[in-house]
Amino acid sequence: MKKIILAALMAFAAHASGSLATEVPEGVVFCHERTVVEFRFDRSNANNDVFLTIDGKTEKFMSAFSWFGSNQVVPAGFKYAILGNDKFDPLLVFESYLVDAKQNKYVKCN
Numbered sequence: 001m002k003k004i005i006l007a008a009l010m011a012f013a014a015h016a017s018g019s020l021a022t023e024v025p026e027g028v029v030f031c032h033e034r035t036v037v038e039f040r041f042d043r044s045n046a047n048n049d050v051f052l053t054i055d056g057k058t059e060k061f062m063s064a065f066s067w068f069g070s071n072q073v074v075p076a077g078f079k080y081a082i083l084g085n086d087k088f089d090p091l092l093v094f095e096s097y098l099v100d101a102k103q104n105k106y107v108k109c110n
Contacts, residue, residue: 027051030098030106037091037098037106039082050082052091064090 027040035055041063042049048063061084067074068081068090077095082088092099098106 027053028108029110031109032100032104032106035104035106036109037088039093052082052088054088 027038029036029038031037038053039050042051042060048065050061050063051058052061061082063080063082065080067078075092075094079093079095081090081092083090087102088100090101096108100106
């Protein structure tokens with residue numbers, strides 16, 4: 001009887017731990033303090049729109065692949081900008097980090 005109860009408890013524990021698994025991100029994840037940012041390109045069209053997820057909430061934004069201002073030097077490592085959210089307008093994407101409009105730096109955390 002003890003073996004049956006132990007087996008049932010182990011099966012329940014295995015099932016419960018599987019249901020609590022975290023969701024695997026689809027894109028690159030960046031972190032700054034308590035804010036988690038993930039983005040991925042919308043491949044359903046040719047507009048280069050981006051799905052931006054901030055602390056679990058996802059919205060679709062435009063991206064720009066050129067630097068702002070024709071007389072400014074493009075910063076080293078700049079790839080593109082994600083446009084359209086108050087705190088994150090623009091969200092500048094570099095080779096290995098992001099910078100938001102308030103100059104907060106987000107580093108890869110996945």
